[in-house]
Amino acid sequence: MMSAFCAALPDPGACGGTPPLKWTSRDQERKPEPMLEITNLHASVGDRPILKGIDLTVHAGQVHAIMGPNGSGKSTLSYILAGREGYTITEGSVTLDGRDLLTQSPEERAAAGVFLAFQYPVEIPGVSNATFLKAALNGVRRRRGEKELDAMEFLKLTRTKCRQLGMTDEMLKRAVNVGFSGGEKKRNEVLQMALLDPRLAVLDETDSGLDIDALRIVSDGVNALRGPDRAMLVITHYQRLLDHIVPDRVHVLAHGRIQRSGGKELALELEARGYAEFGADEAA
Amino acid sequence: MTLNAEDHSHLTPGPPWLEALRTEGRCHFAQLGLPTPRQEAWRFTNLAPLTQPRWQIAPPASAALNPGPLPSVVPADHPPSYRLVFVNGYWRPDLSSTSGMPNGMVLTGLAAALIDHADLIEAHLGRLARADTQALVALNTGLLASGALLVLPPGLMLERPVEVVMIGTGGESDPPLAWHPRLLVVAGAGSRATLIEHHLSQTHHQNCANLVTELFLGAGAQMRHYKTQRENPASxxxxxxxxxxxxxxxxxxxLLTTGGRLSRNEVRLVLDGPGATATLNGAYLVRGQQHCDTTTLIDHATPGGTSSQLFKGVLDDEAWAVFQGRVLVRPGAQRTDGQQLHRALLLSDRARIDAKPELEIHADDVKCGHGATVGDLDDDALFYLRARGIDRDAARSLLIAAFITETIARITDPVVAAAFESLADGWLTPG
Structure with a gap:
């Protein structure tokens, strides 16, 4: 009896002498502190509430997708993370690596590691891409206490990044995003991301305005930047981007709140059934 | 005394025709008086501060006035420019350098030139600038004591640029000083040259320069004429x-203007032969209490002329800028192409801009356009730059420089374009 009973239990030796308790501890090692923590975030524009209590935790190395219908607050969330003016935070908090993000200026957040890839990258006539990238990189490096790069060092680094991303450095000479195709604008965003080496990349509707080839090129660039020390928040209306940038978690944002969370299969479900069950007007 | 034409005791008597011209100038000024905002052309620019009784005519050039380092747009490793230097309106041969001029070219002080080139001066001086209708021209003519003469013989292609440097200075105990120099440029048929004017202050002393320039461009002559005015903010x-x-x-x-308490550039160009081309661009960057007036008249008097103007201004604090641009197409000036654009960037809601573009067309086969815009910095662009880690101030400077660059980039001489770009950058990052 006794021996049969004992045989049913795992042999401590066979398990490498690891008691079950250890599993919990290892789990904690894999996900130590949350990188991005959004708690009960409420925000409005003027008198109009847009975000109505968002809770979201993203750990280093993870890619989370936020999907939602038009007008659900997706872009508002990305702008608030990057520090755009014009939004009032009425409640809640956002921290990155344990530090309050909401009190920081956009440039402080960039140095702290927030990178927003814009849905519509802004055209800036009269400023060359090289001038812009160098000012950005050195601005961030200065705040991070790193040595600023001189023109030669900058060019070398930028060329290396361009090569890694399969881009030509021809677009360095052109004015920022001026006359760029949709694909070139998004690749320029990815190049900026590669140079600024963010902790948290927020990709706002990165697939908009891209044909399928450009989408693949941009996604490859984004995927090349995935890593254990970086988290990504992929904001998108459509599932197709998530075929290329495969998320760890998917959240549905509607009416200013996260309505549902799940694994990557949730995206496919949404693609099949739409956002109707979340009360969204798909025609909008 | 006020800024007037009554005291002309400093004038060295000249030939009878010059004395007649001066007397005429003083008579006209006595009738016209200083312009006031009651006149349409001066609606937005008030010269009342010049009627205060403290102003004096600057005494003739003294070699004791050392103006310090002399500016040049030409880099050290280039052949130097031909350079005339003026201190408080008077030519300083000791500071000027005109050696190596090609045969037939004249570049010298106007008073000195009266000895060798009296006929040429008599034939041109006062023929374009209108002392009978323009009070400041009348004042300048009545008190004409100094200036520069540039003559390019027909067909001369001048390689090295000509620089005219006008420096104002004054001691603590000096009254505000005024001077009335004249630039006379006669470019022969088919000649080509680049002329650069620098106007600056050595000290913080309040001065007034009342400059009149006359430009005669012969058939097929090509003149590039660039001016930077960066005098102190009291002048x-x-x-x-x-x-x-x-x-x-x-x-x-x-015209690049960053200086002066009050400045006005009034430019009148007559396209007086078929196929003439006038390009007039400029940038002004002003702050504090500065007042900057740009008034242009492009007069298409003959067919087939082309003119284009692009002016851009940046105003901060309580600065006030005026842009009055008039394009006139006279009867018969068919196939005229006249374009004009003025854009201002207001960095402060206390800054003021008065823009008055005017087209006056008396011919039917013409292509003319004008526009004027006023705006502030693009918030989207500002946020984009900041979101990439560029400080707010640096981002603003970058956007302002980009705004101005469009017009400076139209300077076809690359050396001057680079020099003017760096002057504009200097305004953005003072001290």
């Missing part, structure tokens, strides 16, 4: 330029 800078372009002549002007 007055009044400049009236009149130019006449003969058949197929081309003029490219640029």
């Amino acid at each position: 007055f800078h009044l400049a009236t330029t009149s130019g006449r372009l003969d058949r197929d002549a081309s003029y490219e002007g640029f």
Whole structure:
């Protein structure tokens, strides 16, 4: 009896002498502190509430997708993370690596590691891409206490990044995003991301305005930047981007709140059934 | 005394025709008086501070006045420019350098030139600038004591640029000083040259320069004429330029203004021969209490002329800028192409801009356009730059420089374009 009973239990030796308790501890090692923590975030524009209590935790190395219908607050969330003016935070908090993000200026957040890839990258006539990238990189490096790069060092680094991303450095000479195709604008965003080496990349509707080839090129660039020390928040209306940038978690944002969370299969479900069950007007 | 034409005791008597011209100038000024905002052309620019009784005519050049380092747009490793230097309106041969001039070229002080080139001066001086209707020209003519003469013989292609440097200075105990210099430029048919004017202050002393420029461009002559005015913020800078372009002549002007308490550039160009081309661009960057007036008249008097103007201004604090641009197409000036654009960037809601573009067309086969815009910095662009880690101030500077660059980039001489770009950058990052 006794021996049969004992045989049913795992042999401590066979398990490498690891008691079950250890599993919990290892789990904690894999996900130590949350990188991005959004708690009960409420925000409005003027008198109009847009975000109505968002809770979201993203750990280093993870890619989370936020999907939602038009007008659900997706872009508002990305702008608030990057520090755009014009939004009032009425409640809640956002921290990155344990530090309050909401009190920081956009440039402080960039140095702290927030990178927003814009849905519509802004055209800036009269400023060359090289001038812009160098000012950005050195601005961030200065705040991070790193040595600023001189023109030669900058060019070398930028060329290396361009090569890694399969881009030509021809677009360095052109004015920022001026006359760029949709694909070139998004690749320029990815190049900026590669140079600024963010902790948290927020990709706002990165697939908009891209044909399928450009989408693949941009996604490859984004995927090349995935890593254990970086988290990504992929904001998108459509599932197709998530075929290329495969998320760890998917959240549905509607009416200013996260309505549902799940694994990557949730995206496919949404693609099949739409956002109707979340009360969204798909025609909008 | 006020700024007037009554005291002319400092004048060295000249030949009878010059004395007659001066007397005429003083008579006209006595009738016209200083312009006031009651006159349409001066609606937005008030010269009342010049009527205060403290102003004096600057005493003739003294070699004791050392103006310090002399500016040049030409880099050290380039052949130097031909350079005339003026201190408080008077030519300083000891500081000027004109050696190596090609045969037939004249570049010298106007008073000195009266000895060798009296006939040429008599034939041109006062023929374009209108002392009978323009009070500041009348004042300048009545008190004409100094200036510069540039003569390019026909066909001369001048390689090295000409620089005219005008420096104002004054001691603590000096009254505000005024001077009335004249630039006379006669470019022969088919000649080509680049002329650069620098106007600056050595000290913080309040001065007033009342400059008159006359430009004669012969058939097919090509003149590039670039001016930077960066005098101290107490001084007055009044400049009236009149130019006449003969058949197929081309003029490219640029006015860069960062200085002066009150400045006015009034430029009148007559396209007086078929196929003449006038390009007049400029940038002004002003702050504090500065007042900057740009008044242009492009007069298409003959067919087939082309003119284009692009002016851009940046105003901060309580600065006030005026842009009055008039394009006139006279009867018979068919196939005229006249374009004009003025854009201002307001960095402060206390800054003021008065823009008055005017087209006056008396011919039917013409292509003319004008526009004026006023705006502030693009918030989307500002956020984009900041979101990439660029400080707010640096981002603003980058956007302002980009705004101004569009017009400076039209300077076709790359050396001057680079120099003016760095002057504009200097305004953005003072101290």
